[in-house]
Amino acid sequence: MFLLFGFKTVQKALQGKAASCQYCRSFVHHHLEERATKFTLFFIPVLTTSRKYLITCSNCGYVSSISARQKRALELQG
Numbered sequence: 001m002f003l004l005f006g007f008k009t010v011q012k013a014l015q016g017k018a019a020s021c022q023y024c025r026s027f028v029h030h031h032l033e034e035r036a037t038k039f040t041l042f043f044i045p046v047l048t049t050s051r052k053y054l055i056t057c058s059n060c061g062y063v064s065s066i067s068a069r070q071k072r073a074l075e076l077q078g
Helices: 068-077
Strands: 005-020 027-041 044-057 063-066
Touching: 005 044, 005 068, 027 068, 044 068, 063 068
Parallel strands: none
Antiparallel strands: 005 027, 027 044, 044 063
């Protein structure tokens, strides 16, 4: 019996928001990104093992990690 399994990271761009950067202190647009690591079996994603949200300043490029709760709060501010 031959078993193929592994992990795959999937990146998805989400809608960003204008906010103050904690590094350069500029009020600019920030890009939001979701990274999900998925367990694959025979190249088919079976389950998500981890999920991470990153926000990037469009002015200086500073990247910081945010929690799922902070991501939901950004979506509700809309």
